[in-house]
Amino acid sequence: MAGGLVALLDDIAALAKLAAASVDDIGTAAGRASAKAAGVVIDDTAVTPRYVRGFTAARELPIIRRIALGSLRNKVVFILPALLLLSQFLPWLLTPILMAGGTYLAFEGAEKLYELLTDHASVQADSPAATQGAEVEKTMVAGAIRTDFILSAEIMVIALNEVADEALASRTLILAVVAVAITALVYGVVALIVKMDDIGLYMADKGRGALAATGRILVRAMPKVLALLSTVGIVAMLWVGGHILLVGLEELGWAAPYEAVHGAQEALLGVSGIGGFLGWLTNTLASALVGVLVGAVIVTALHVVPRRTKDAAGH
Secondary structure, three states, rough: OOOHHHHHHHHHHHHHHHHHHHHHHHHHHHHHHHOOOHHHHHHHHHHHHHHHHHOHHHHHHEEEEEEEEHHHHHHHHHHHHHHHHHHHOOOHHHHHHHHHHHHHHHHHHHHHHHHHHHHHOOHHHEEEEOHHHHHHHHHHHHHHHHHHHHHHHHHHHHHHHHHOOOOOHHHHHHHHHHHHHHHHHHHHHHHHHHHHHHHHHHHHHOOHHHHHHHHHHHHHHHHHHHHHHHHHHHHHHHHHHHHHHHHHHHHHOOHHHHHHHHHHHHHOOOOOOOOHHHHHHHHHHHHHHHHHHHHHHHHOOOOOOHHEEEEEEEE
């Protein structure tokens, strides 16, 4: 009996070690997959704060919470099962799907540039949301969740590409970890960003000396930070979208564009001290240029041509 109990305990210990190793492997793979999706994560983090601009301070965190729950639902309920089925039965479809998302990101980034350069941004976007009625909050949340669906799909596909060789069960766990971790990271950071001015006001009112001075600096700085984030969001859309398209073309058999970019990047890596940065910058700028070009074609087709046709008809 004692020998049987010892053997059982040995088996349990072996299973525990195996489970612990599996957890470590899943955590490592999830971290690797999340890192590859970092560009889209930056995009998501930079884009989201604009959806709460104009709302009262009391509504900012509830709105972010609703968007975060919608984002998690997008990833876990819709995107994750669909990607697992595709990766299991139609893996060749993942690259075209990823490229379709990259095209959308390029279009959205180019559209924002077009609005900035031509002053065609919507009037509603410039009006305080709090003065537009309760329905505006529902509309803005729905719009944010729709945009998030594209970004979440990009994040999950990129993550899936990193763990495509794993078993189905491991893939499922890894992508579930990525979904929860990235959603928590993105919307935690977004919540901190949009409430930073309130934190600054509290510090300025309640604190003394350096604490109060820091609070005043935060209050003055946050409008500039939000404006910078808006610009970063546009750049990230173009950069990530263009990079996805370049890599996708290579995977589909047209390697020349990305090989040219990669060759230029490699040529700069040997520059002493800053070679790594110059190589990264070259790849980033080339990807952003591709994003601008692809996005500009779509913006021209959807906005410029119809606008000119309408103007010509009006005359």
